[in-house]
Each structure stands twice: as C-alpha cells, then as structure tokens.
Amino acid sequence: MGTDISMYVEQRIGDEWYFVGQMVEDELHQYDPDDALEYRPESIYDRRHYSLFAILAGVRNDQEEPFEPIAPLRGLPDDLSAELQVWYNYALYDEIAGSPNPEKWFQTSWLTLEELARFDWYGKRKKINSLQSLTYTEVADTFFTEILQGLWEAYGPTSDVRLVFDFC
Template identity: 35%
Template structure:
C-alpha cells in the first residue's frame, strides 16, 4: 500500500488566506456523506522523492543517502482557508503529516544545484546504461521492449546515477506545479498546504 499526497494552493488576500482555485466537483463522491465540492488539487501524483524533499516522508527513497528536506511537517496552518479546513475534516482520519510551505521557501530551495546519488534495481538488460558517474536517468536510451522500471530492491541489477533534486522530483511539480504557484501572486503571499494519506 502506497502513500499519496493531497496538495492545495492558497493565496493571501485582504480577508486572509483563500484557495487559489475555485472548488471542483468531487469525482469520488459515492454517497451523500462525502462532499459534493472539493478544493482543486495543485499536484496529485505519487513522487516519493517530492515527499522526501517537502517533509522528510519516505526519506531516503531510491538514494544512497537521505534527501535534504525543506521542513519537518508543521501541521495545518491555523489561518488556513475555511473551505480547505472544511474539506480536511472529511479526510482527517486517513491523513497524516500535515504541513505547508510558502512559495518563497520553495523557490529559494536549490532544486537544480543540489545533487543526490540515486540507486535502484533495474532489468539487467539495461544495466549497461549506468556507467560510474552516470548523470541523469537514461530514459531516452532505454532498450526497446523493456519496461522502464526502478525498484528499491528485488531481482535485477543494482545501479547508481546522479540526479539533481529537480530531476529526482520530476517536471510535474518542478515545472507545472511551481509555474502555477507563481501565477497566483508574490512568493510570500502564496503557499501550498498538504498532507499525506495511505
């Protein structure tokens, strides 16, 4: 069973922190006890590397040492938007390690300068793609007909490579997520509020 993240953007306005995006219809509403409208997620993929960097969750993950992280979980902000708090109360029993980070903190972090030695187990047919000092994961060079898969343990060839933190976390957050956050306002007036669930 894996861990997922629920992440939402808030913007500070004169009346306080508010959701950055309008509520969306709940696609998982199967009975009337569940909310019809929920906050729009900023990010909803499962990147354990991102979880490690944001809040020291699942750290280390596919790496020789733990990732440096932005903050231990801080709890929900006391001034979170009412709509977000209302929604959180409906999922609270399945949630843990609640936290928040300002866009200012996210953009000050050296995602592209920090590097980490990654490790994993791959199909032996692809192990030649990982010579000592390999920089970046060899997606473009992967042998045809072989599934791209990296596990922490199991059968196969153990390999290492070097990633920047940005490469490890992935473009969905580094490009799509951060660009959306930047579009909402100044870095000190935009934040992400998030929690984990399994």
C-alpha cells in the same frame, strides 16, 4: 499500499488566506449524500512521488542517503482558508473521537512560494549510483517544471502564496 500527495494553493489577501483553485464534485457524494461533501477542492498535484515527498517535508525519506528536506512536517496552518478547513475537517474526521484527527490517515504540511524559491533546487544533488547524480530539480521533475515554475510565473516568489499538501 502506497502513499499519494494532494496539493492545494492558497493566497493571503490582507490577513486572510483564500483557496485558489477549483471546487469539484466529490464523487463519494453520489453514493453517500448524507455523509460526503458535495464539493471538494481539486488538487493541483495528485501523484505518487516518494522522492518529492522527501524533498518537501522529509516524508518517506528512508533511503541510505536521504534527501535534505525543505522543512520538516508542519501540520496544517492555523489560518487555513475556509474551503480547505471544511475539506480537512471532513477528510480527517474520526468517528470514534467525534472530531477531526490529523493523525488518522494524513501527514500534512505547507510551504510558501518564497520558501520554495529560496531552496537550492539546482545546487543540491542526489546520488543515484556510483556514476550518476541528479539535481533536485531533475528529481522533482514535473512538479518543478510545471507546477512550481507556473506558480512563480503567476505570483512570484512571495510569502503570500502557499502550497498546503497532504500525504495519504
């Protein structure tokens, strides 16, 4: 069994955070309309990339020479957008406890675009073998070149936009 990442974008306007993205039909709803949500937020990044997990939050960072994470796991932000609050309450719901349980399946965290921009993606290197090392940008691959650079182009390196993500 592997670990996947799901990632969502939120933007702060004034004092409130808003989900920036698409709401899509939850495929489970057709099989269980009484229990499953009709719509769920669409993740901007759904991949299994253990090295990226290690860089973002130290998850699955059990290599002999571990990555330096941007920040440790933080859990979900207290001021989560309404859409993501509904989604995580549903996804993390523990029927035995009768309430959301963040430890049930997911490890969650978040980073602002400012934090991601301040991180030394080009200067930090990961030794692959005795002859080769890669920059963290090379390791992060399409997350860096497509997702992150696209968000920086759209919003700039701001603390008013954040990525909320989970490892499941």
